[in-house]
Amino acid sequence: MTEYVIIGDGIAGATAAQTLYQDEDDASITVITDEREPLYNRINIKEYAKGKMGEDFIRMHEEDWYDERDIDLMLNTRVWKVEADDNTLVLHNGDELSYDKLLVAAGGTPRDLPVPHSDADGIHNFWTFVDSRQIRKDAEDSEHGIVVGAGLLGIDFAYALSENDVEGKYLMRGDRWWRYAMDEEGAEIIHDELRDAGVEPVFGEGIERFEIDRMGRVTEAVGTTGERYDCDIAGVCIGLDLNTGILDGTPAETDEGIIVDEHMQTDDPDIFAAGDITEFYDVLIEERNINGSWDSAQEQGEVAARNMAASATGEEMETFSIVPKYSVSHFSMPFMSLGSPTKGEEYVSRNYGEKEHRRLAFKDGRLVGAVLIGNVRPVGSLTKVIKEGEEVIDSQDALLEERIDLDSVLDS
Numbered sequence: 001m002t003e004y005v006i007i008g009d010g011i012a013g014a015t016a017a018q019t020l021y022q023d024e025d026d027a028s029i030t031v032i033t034d035e036r037e038p039l040y041n042r043i044n045i046k047e048y049a050k051g052k053m054g055e056d057f058i059r060m061h062e063e064d065w066y067d068e069r070d071i072d073l074m075l076n077t078r079v080w081k082v083e084a085d086d087n088t089l090v091l092h093n094g095d096e097l098s099y100d101k102l103l104v105a106a107g108g109t110p111r112d113l114p115v116p117h118s119d120a121d122g123i124h125n126f127w128t129f130v131d132s133r134q135i136r137k138d139a140e141d142s143e144h145g146i147v148v149g150a151g152l153l154g155i156d157f158a159y160a161l162s163e164n165d166v167e168g169k170y171l172m173r174g175d176r177w178w179r180y181a182m183d184e185e186g187a188e189i190i191h192d193e194l195r196d197a198g199v200e201p202v203f204g205e206g207i208e209r210f211e212i213d214r215m216g217r218v219t220e221a222v223g224t225t226g227e228r229y230d231c232d233i234a235g236v237c238i239g240l241d242l243n244t245g246i247l248d249g250t251p252a253e254t255d256e257g258i259i260v261d262e263h264m265q266t267d268d269p270d271i272f273a274a275g276d277i278t279e280f281y282d283v284l285i286e287e288r289n290i291n292g293s294w295d296s297a298q299e300q301g302e303v304a305a306r307n308m309a310a311s312a313t314g315e316e317m318e319t320f321s322i323v324p325k326y327s328v329s330h331f332s333m334p335f336m337s338l339g340s341p342t343k344g345e346e347y348v349s350r351n352y353g354e355k356e357h358r359r360l361a362f363k364d365g366r367l368v369g370a371v372l373i374g375n376v377r378p379v380g381s382l383t384k385v386i387k388e389g390e391e392v393i394d395s396q397d398a399l400l401e402e403r404i405d406l407d408s409v410l411d412s
Ligand SMILES: Cc1cc2nc3c(=O)[nH]c(=O)nc-3n(C[C@H](O)[C@H](O)[C@H](O)COP(=O)(O)OP(=O)(O)OC[C@H]3O[C@@H](n4cnc5c(N)ncnc54)[C@H](O)[C@@H]3O)c2cc1C
Pocket: 007, 008, 009, 010, 011, 012, 013, 032, 033, 034, 035, 042, 043, 044, 045, 046, 077, 078, 079, 080, 105, 106, 107, 108, 126, 127, 128, 153, 156, 243, 246, 274, 275, 276, 277, 291, 292, 293, 294, 295, 297, 325, 326, 327, 328
């Protein structure tokens, strides 16, 4: 019997467990998580924080789900380190657990702001269901809020403020929201949406420190410009540090993430990784990539599980390759990011109307990513073009047409 151990019960780890259960007759499967609850829909915790969804819509697995599949689920259990020499994990309580094949699907930990009082009550990261419950509770009692982190998580926190009738200020160090993927024209559409929602974008501003009351609760944020902002609640959404430390001292190489090849395998043949935590070889852009999206994590979990099983029997491994999609549903129009829109070397964009915009990212003449605002109908065609990997930079005008003639783009 092959002993499979999975660290992390997010969508990557849980999908891997399900895949092993379905495909392998002779497997012992253990899933370890430091969270207190089994898999939930991390995407939808923003809807919970907004007050738009109840707990039942967020939960995905009950503990029974694991029992029924004979999967050993260990909640509230932190993996301290991996002893790769003897295929063993050391847990926070000193217990040890052996494995034949290990999947590290441990995601990341939100970064804290390195400023005074950033740990005060009322200041939140936005990553777990526990965070989301606390944000909703605090937001209901708050009048003024601030958000830092001009990316996809920050915007979720901004709308959690808006939906709870908190007057918000969104502090951005640069001159626009998600500046690594968006140009000024596209970002301006989002800034207007924020203003309509009662959240004021403030550019060229960071946090110098927070002020607190005698109870240790945040009362004000002091900006790097010296401006002071009332705040009873604050969101710090400035990115994740990937939890690679578990593999320190093992042959598995780590950098920002865990380095895996296109099979999700590390330099240690018994250790695989999947989900947000990986720095994977992306066959679509032919370089290492990091992708923080649900569909990518899910697919990586599935591919990693099949490849762990294949490596145990010497069979051929399969290649991970998808074009991830990330939708933002807070706005009055659709918004979608596709592929790797921050990885471009050349960009082209077009505005089609007041709230309609498209920006395309090219690398080595090939389309590698896109941001679509207002009209997301071209998503199918653009996904196909990214997947095909042909040089299409000369067809940029055709790719910016409102309706893309896919055959002519690919034929030319
Ligand atoms: C508010 C919010 C909104 C989002 N919206 C979208 C969206 O609209 N679209 C989209 O595509 N993506 C979205 N995402 C991102 C998406 O949720 C993630 O990319 C995805 O959930 C990553 O899954 P994962 O399994 O790789 O990691 P995770 O879900 O982070 O799971 C990793 C698990 O491992 C556990 N763990 C870590 N270290 C240890 C250890 N040492 N021992 C034991 N357990 C450990 C963690 O506690 C965690 O439970 C959103 C995320 C958030 C927070």
